[in-house]
Amino acid sequence: MSDCIDCNSYDEENSCCTSNGKSPIRKCINEIIRNYCTQDLNNKNILEIGYGRNRYFRKNVKEEGGRWFGLDPHTCGATHKGVAKDAGEIFDELFDIIYAGQTMEHWRSDEKVAENIKSLHSVLKDGGWLYINVPIYSHGNKMFVLYDEKKILECLNICSWEKIEFERWRYNYASLAPFNPFRKKFAKKLSVISSQETPSIWVLEIRLKK
Numbered sequence: 709m710s711d712c713i714d715c716n717s718y719d720e721e722n723s724c725c726t727s728n729g730k731s732p733i734r735k736c737i738n739e740i741i742r743n744y745c746t747q748d749l750n751n752k753n754i755l756e757i758g759y760g761r762n763r764y765f766r767k768n769v770k771e772e773g774g775r776w777f778g779l780d781p782h783t784c785g786a787t788h789k790g791v792a793k794d795a796g797e798i799f800d801e802l803f804d805i806i807y808a809g810q811t812m813e814h815w816r817s818d819e820k821v822a823e824n825i826k827s828l829h830s831v832l833k834d835g836g837w838l839y840i841n842v843p844i845y846s847h848g849n850k851m852f853v854l855y856d857e858k859k860i861l862e863c864l865n866i867c868s869w870e871k872i873e874f875e876r877w878r879y880n881y882a883s884l885a886p887f888n889p890f891r892k893k894f895a896k897k898l899s900v901i902s903s904q905e906t907p908s909i910w911v912l913e914i915r916l917k918k
């Protein structure tokens with residue numbers, strides 16, 4: 709949803725976003741999750757990578773009848789403790805959907821990103837989807853902070869995918885306010901590389917079909 713004004717959650721009359729979420733990009737993430745959960749999830753095996761303290765995806769999956777599994781190095785009340793690269797060793801089952809929201813930017817090196825993608829691919833059913841979202845111009849791995857699309861694709865293409873889809877959320881944020889709590893060292897650079905009117909953090913959604 710590149711243009712906020714075209715989003716289901718945009719209230720034209722009041723020029724505001726009606727999605728729930730504490731920050732502007734959290735509103736986008738919750739809208740992305742709601743979209744996934746409109747498909748039939750009944751009895752589907754669904755793995756969430758790097759869920760942290762967030763319960764929103766899990767709650768929606770369970771409400772729609774999906775079987776939720778979670779993997780995070782810092783578990784709190786969930787199914788598995790560990791990192792994405794070990795998914796192939798941790799799980800016996802294969803998944804219909806794997807969701808990795810706001811975690812990939814923390815997989816510090818490009819090698820680690822590629823290694824994790826490979827492992828997640830190995831526990832995905834043929835025809836299954838890996839759904840990823842990351843903040844752009846925000847924090848973590850530089851390929852996301854500076855939006856290096858070529859590098860991102862290189863890491864994803866370590867495996868063979870039937871489909872790779874990219875969608876930008878909050879990229880054209882008019883007539884909402886920009887969201888730009890950038891680190892100082894990046895602010896100048898982003899004002900050069902961003903084609904937004906005023907540089908603003910946005911969310912990249914990646915959908916990969918095996």
Ligand SMILES: C[S@@+](CC[C@H](N)C(=O)[O-])C[C@H]1O[C@@H](n2cnc3c(N)ncnc32)[C@H](O)[C@@H]1O
Nearest residue numbers: 758759760762780781782791792809810811814
């Ligand atoms: C910013 S939090 C995001 C939490 C949640 N997904 C959300 O949207 O609020 C990042 C999470 O990724 C997890 N994480 C970091 N590296 C990981 C890895 N290699 N494999 C799995 N999870 C990882 C962290 O433990 C943390 O819970």
